[in-house]
Amino acid sequence: MNQVTSTNPKVDAMLQRTTSWGDEFALLRSIALNCGLTEELKWGQPCYSDDGKNIVLIHGFKEYCAVLFFKGALLKDPKGILVMQTENVQSARQVRFTSLAQIKRQRAALNAYLLEAIEVERAGLKVAFRETAEFALPEEFQARLAQLPALRSAFEALTPGRQRAYLLHFAGAKQSTTRASRVENCIPLILDGIGLNDR
Template identity: 30%
Template sequence: MTREPRIDEYIAKKAPFARPILEKIRERVHAAVPEAEEAMKWSAPSFTLDGKILIVMAAFKGHAALNFWRGQEIGDGSAKAGAMGQFGQLKSVADLPSDAELDALIKEAAALAATAPATRKTKHEPKPAPTLHPEFAAALDRAPAAKATLDGFPPGAQRDYFEWIGEAKQDATRAKRIATAIEWLSEGKKRHWKYQNC
């Protein structure tokens, strides 16, 4: 077991009532799951297994808290994670479950972490390539400096112009936007240039 110095510092700075609670939790985690690793997550002492969070503990002015990361899935199902953790406001070591009960919950959390699939990030479909309106394309052909500027912009900046012109509902509005776009592009400006230095 490697002790995380930041957890030592965290515990040392907490109120005298909280220190024994935090040390007891730390001791039980390492006794129950020796391969657990210490880490600081969200500025709170945590314990992980193969990169998956098992437990987060914290101390406040008047109480300490113990949260099993997936607490709603361990034990008999009655201990639900909340703002105060699965065991409510801990004000002394006596508020913790017995060593045997706590060890069993820690081992169950470790088993759950070991078998749980890694969380997947939702993949979003890439945006379709923006279409260049034919009238804008013709205007760009007549203004090579504006076309060169647009071609040099990243895709998002190009998209800003394409969408702005493509969204025009009336021909007159589109023509006005194309004229403005050619003017701005000739000056090397992105579509939202007015807001770039705000």
């Protein structure tokens, strides 16, 4: 298993443009490639897959950089290092780093988590997602669904994942006026059968 796979020129170019977390990304990349994963650039970030299935993504934020395990919820996490990015994330988990030294200290654990994540994917394990019906339907959206039967039909025709994305987007606004504005902005997309993240 521990064979280095080749780097991807698109990721090379992306990393050359990176102004923060460059050294950290380089080490995280090396760890992923040493596990025999295939490197790609997806969503503008280095992504590592096994037999076409996404395993991890490396991404950076202002305060930290992270390795995101797509099915992190299924990992055992004996070191207690997996973080749920937000309360609504069901499958993915991050391991966050604030320095190169921290990555070096946790390298063995990270390598073990990567190998476990590969095995989880190869075993065909699936995360049990909450049903769309379990997500809150904001009253601003309920009102528009009642007024526009075509909107209700279009929304119900969307995949469960697209429905959840819209519901989370609407509910994420604290003020009613903002929720109503989000609903109005998304109505044309829903009527066209387009998911929030498809644009």
